[in-house]
Amino acid sequence: MPTILTHAIIPLAAGVALGKGRLSGPVVMTGMALAMLPDADVAGFRFGIEYLHDFGHRGASHALLSAAAIAALVTALMRPERWRLVFAFLFFSMASHGLLDIFTNGGEGVALFWPYDNSRIFAPIRPIAVSPIGLDFFTLRGLHTLISEISWVWLPALVIMLIGRATIPKTGK
Known part of the structure; x- marks a missing residue:
């Protein structure tokens, strides 16, 4: 897995690229927190949950379905005006965790498509x-x-953030 800070970089860069007029600071911060959330599954080691168990490290918490469910719940709790954009951003933020993890050179893989496919x-x-x-x-x-x-x-x-800031039109809202 990348470090917890690196997981937070993806939604931070996306939020800055899109600009404050599209996503509020609290939404970007929430996205950063959701990007780090899947690694809370390491707590399972203390409770005897095996690495390759569905709820072990890089299991269900790293799945795209989990990212969609958590993003929907958090979006509903936040009740933003631009709920589609906020949901998409929060989903992207949490999903980016598992997507980054599949590019690492260690571990046992990621159950990205859990529960439909338990393959790592x-x-x-x-x-x-x-x-x-x-x-x-x-x-x-x-x-x-x-x-x-x-x-x-x-x-x-950083490059994507700078390109986004330079090319995405500013919005007044």
Whole structure:
């Protein structure tokens, strides 16, 4: 998995690219939180939930269906005026977690299509270094992970953000 901060970069960049007139700060912050949420499943290790269990790490919480359900619930609770845009942004934010994870070079894959298909999948190319979990992050391997994420996620997100800010027309609302 990429680090928790890297997962938050995707909705932050998308929110900035779209501009404040389309998405409010609280919506972008919620998207950042939802992008990090799937990794709460690591708490299952403490309760004996196996990695490859449906509710284990990179299981149901990383699925597109879960992203859609949580995005719909949060959108309903927020009751935004532009509910379609907010739902799409929140879905994209949470779904980006599993989509980033399939590009990592470690772990057991992602159950992206759970519950329809329990297979754990990876992308054909996996350039992002998998992040160590826990205190192991504060090692040379953790530094290698950050360098990998800056190269493969942060810099492309920055470019997309800058292109969006330069090309997407501003809105007054």
